[in-house]
Amino acid sequence: MIKPILSIIIVSYNTKKLTLDCLRSVFADKSLSFNLKKPKSNSTIPTEIIVVDNASSDDSVSALKKVKNIHLLKNQKNIGFALANNQAYKIAKGNFILLLNSDTLILHSSISQSLTWLSSHPEASVCTAQLLNSDKSIQSSGGFFPNLLNVFTWSFGLDDLPFINQLVPPLHPHPPQFYTHDRFFLKDHPQDWVTGAYMLIRKSALSHTGLFDKNYFMYGEEVELSYRIKQNNPQTQTWYLIGPQIIHFGGASAKSKVDPILNEYRGILSFFKKHRPSGQYQLVKTILKINARLRALFYLLTLKPKSFKIYQQACFQF
DSSP states (O other): OOOOSEEEEEEESSOHHHHHHHHHHHHTOTTEEOOSSSOSOTTSEEEEEEEEEOSOSSSHHHHHTTSTTOEEEEOSSOOHHHHHHHHHHTTOOOSEEEEEETTEEEOTTHHHHHHHHHHTOTTEEEEEEEEEOTTSOBOOOOBOOOOHHHHHHHHTTGGGSTTHHHHSOOSSOOOTTTOTTOOGGGSOEEESBOOTTEEEEEGGGGTTTOSSOTTOOSSSHHHHHHHHHHHHOTTOEEEEEEEEEEEEOOOTTOSSTHHHHHHHHHHHHHHHHHHSOHHHHHHHHHHHHHHHHHHHHHHHHTTOHHHHHHHHHHHTTO
């Protein structure tokens, strides 16, 4: 049995078809070898795949049992994205860990491309691929750590203005198709954090930090992890790469449209509660309440009842 260089972790929750399609796209990378007992050749990268099923009710487990060369972990309840990844991380043997969402498709040989890049750039601990929507338009992936200024500009839509993002590094930079002035995702560059949909990490960078904070269920955990990695080694970098590309469908495991919005608010609050002074936490809580109320009012006036109900619910959550 050959020790893997790369461990790919995929968390699945009621995404049977998406997970199977994702696995097929991973297996298509000819530079990776998934049979650790009998690798393709000495030039391929020994790779293990760990799939964690979070008590799916859509027959995912029986379908995944038929897939060769994966290690399947079956949970009796949905423990969330963070804890499920932690569960797989405990048994992962690779020198590099790839966190990969089940609702993704790997294009070209993006996994081996990004692994080659990260292994040859010792200044970096984390990298990601360029995320694309299903129509191949560019999708936002990560940004800068939350602080009072960028939470304020994000909450009140000020980050839509061209000059604001030059003064205040944004929490969520915009993809270029929405704001032509924002070219953030059109070039390779370091940034504070990247989305957990595709997050390639040196395992050595996690030796002192561990993986995700167990108090996160879904959304925001990759921001907090990236912050701890940076705290542990201030010189290390997280990189966004445009060469490797994946399609990310997004939101496939969310129970409703409410979940991503509420969990994003919770993720920001959890970050401030853990890593910022208590006074900042209370101020951000107030800012987010105002944000939810303004959005609820906007959708009420524009006659969009579904969106209004989402933000109305958010108003009473915090």
